[in-house]
Amino acid sequence: MARPTPRARASEPGRRGSSCPTPPVPPPTSARTLLKVCLRDRGQAVVFGYEKHLVRPTCRAENRRMSDDQNTANEQQRRRAARNACKRFLSGERLLGIRERLTALAALDGLDVEPYRYGSDGPVRQLEELAAALLGTEDAVFFPTGTMAQQVALRYGAELTGRPAVALHPLSHLKRHAYTQLTGLRGLWPTTEQRLPTAEELGALGEPFGTLAIELPLRDPGYLLPSWEELVELTAVAHAAGARVHFDGARLWNTTTHLGSQLDEISALADNVYVSFYKDLRGISGAALAGDAALTAYARAWRHRYGGTLYQQWPATLAALAGLDTVLPKLPDFARHAATLAPALAALPGARIHPAVPPTHEFQLWLPHPAKALNVAHLALVEQERTWFISHWTDAAPGLAMAEVSLTGPALEWTADEVTQVGLRFLELAAASAH
Numbered sequence: 001m002a003r004p005t006p007r008a009r010a011s012e013p014g015r016r017g018s019s020c021p022t023p024p025v026p027p028p029t030s031a032r033t034l035l036k037v038c039l040r041d042r043g044q045a046v047v048f049g050y051e052k053h054l055v056r057p058t059c060r061a062e063n064r065r066m067s068d069d070q071n072t073a074n075e076q077q078r079r080r081a082a083r084n085a086c087k088r089f090l091s092g093e094r095l096l097g098i099r100e101r102l103t104a105l106a107a108l109d110g111l112d113v114e115p116y117r118y119g120s121d122g123p124v125r126q127l128e129e130l131a132a133a134l135l136g137t138e139d140a141v142f143f144p145t146g147t148m149a150q151q152v153a154l155r156y157g158a159e160l161t162g163r164p165a166v167a168l169h170p171l172s173h174l175k176r177h178a179y180t181q182l183t184g185l186r187g188l189w190p191t192t193e194q195r196l197p198t199a200e201e202l203g204a205l206g207e208p209f210g211t212l213a214i215e216l217p218l219r220d221p222g223y224l225l226p227s228w229e230e231l232v233e234l235t236a237v238a239h240a241a242g243a244r245v246h247f248d249g250a251r252l253w254n255t256t257t258h259l260g261s262q263l264d265e266i267s268a269l270a271d272n273v274y275v276s277f278y279k280d281l282r283g284i285s286g287a288a289l290a291g292d293a294a295l296t297a298y299a300r301a302w303r304h305r306y307g308g309t310l311y312q313q314w315p316a317t318l319a320a321l322a323g324l325d326t327v328l329p330k331l332p333d334f335a336r337h338a339a340t341l342a343p344a345l346a347a348l349p350g351a352r353i354h355p356a357v358p359p360t361h362e363f364q365l366w367l368p369h370p371a372k373a374l375n376v377a378h379l380a381l382v383e384q385e386r387t388w389f390i391s392h393w394t395d396a397a398p399g400l401a402m403a404e405v406s407l408t409g410p411a412l413e414w415t416a417d418e419v420t421q422v423g424l425r426f427l428e429l430a431a432a433s434a435h
């Protein structure tokens, strides 16, 4: 099968202006209707599409809880509608609707074949081969989630070395989501500081470990990256101690600019590398675990045991292939442009960005207002100007909030001056909503 590539949109049935009429939206399926009737009989209502199950209130407290739920649901709907109506985005992008997503996939070449099953051929295998080629590994295995892929990687490290401990950062995704508990492994922290561990700290751990797991970039404390030299030293210490090195490279795709190395050079420092297809690459879901043939054979066996060898997974793999073709080449531009916009954000009154010089297009912005005031202000800004600035503020301390910033394709259209102008209007709205 020829590798699916984006091509010019064919005339799509149902698109405005095409010769076929738009197909009507299908009525609710019978399963939905049955569920509605069933819930109503039990005194419950269900609003499909808004993921909200509302229990009929029986007392005043429940009444209040219901109205809180409704407020949250209303606010979510308001935010979603405002986001969809936006003309411009600074941080993040417009979310594609399901139909849009399917239309984009349907425009790929090479789809006139029967779907392949269990991923030994077709787009799943193509994706595995492409991931292995990009990462310079013998092979790669597609997984439905990175969570599953990384459990397999850690288990392999423990079995091969006979050491059940994993050296990792306590703020890493691996630790926070308790992978080690699932695999029966034990976590050791070379550092608890909000930064990657140093080679000295790893050397001083004083306990044998089977795998050193490094999240690149380390998201929680601000999408941090070591320098190339620091990464080389760190991985060398692990190897010298007889351990394997695993990269949690959910966002490894965007590390090349800062590290000054190609993906294959970076992944050559590790024994196994996991990459995600739906974060930087804007896919639907899915991940790859890459390494030598022994690792990937083990990964295929355990993927099956964990229930990860799906009957058909072409939607996720086609979207991933499209992401590798169209988004991956743009990531260095995102990082370069982010370097011109980040100082404008840092210069807003009372603002701070972290890290001070972001190594990728993602970083944290801190502002001296309560998160609630900033979230209210953001929604007001979006509704007034149809411009999405920076959302999802969370309180870090009283009167101080943080949001993660992701400057991707839409941010390329912004100048630093525009960031300042919109940022100042956002802060005015936040100050007003705090009073």
Ligand SMILES: Cc1ncc(COP(=O)(O)O)c(C=O)c1O
Pocket (backbone or CB within 6 Å): 144, 145, 146, 147, 148, 173, 174, 215, 219, 248, 250, 251, 276, 286, 287
């Ligand atoms: C750093 C990191 N590693 C792993 C994962 C897990 O990926 P998945 O959602 O595919 O299980 C995530 C998901 O957010 C992540 O941010």
